[in-house]
Amino acid sequence: MKTNLQAMWQREGSDVSVRQRLYNVLRQAIIRMVLAPGQALSEKEIADLFAVSRQPVREAFIRLSEAGLVEVRPQRGTYVVGISRQAVLEARFIRESLEVAITLEAAKGTLSESVLMELNELIERQRSCIERQDHDRFFFLDEMFHRTLAFSTGQVMAWNVIEDVKAQLDRVRYLSIPDSTPIPKLADQHQAIVDAIAASDSDAAEKAMSVHQREILNSLPELERRFPDLFAGVGLAAPARST
Known part of the structure; x- marks a missing residue:
């Protein structure tokens, strides 16, 4: 676990503040199950691992709590929570609503040829992940595709809203690749x-985006059956005390 976290810390780069870097790394670690539901998190251990003070770690824990990814219990500790089915469904609804609106804006003919070329190149790079079974890389390129579409239509704030609400949804999306929702299917939808x-x-644009955003509804029941311990409602181990 520590090796994975350190590798993610290095990949994140130092062009953002320590607070933001910590939040980004821990958020991605939870989404990608490097930090699994029920796992206790220690301010001191995280601070020591990344050679930072405990204050930005504490702030990252608060932000993760607000995103619904951890629970902070005073005097008892902080631990990763299970995936909330209701939070996933609500985030999916919000994301579909906003991304359909973004797609309709793009379909007005506002995108330049260079942007369309960039989107197509991203899809080709996604397809290159199929043979290598590089699921982490595909997940990153999938994010880039949707972010590029939002930014190219000038809907930066809409994308920020999507980012804020989709943490729980991202955990299910990550679990669904490659078995429940194969990469070729997602690339075809893009x-x-x-x-x-x-x-x-x-x-056609509205329908295509709606179909894409509702794909997770098909895989969610199967994932709940396959990974019951990852979803909220199961008995999680009591968290260790923060030190």
């Missing part, structure tokens, strides 16, 4: 979105 946007076909 292609359908771009093709509809390029054709300025609003109806």
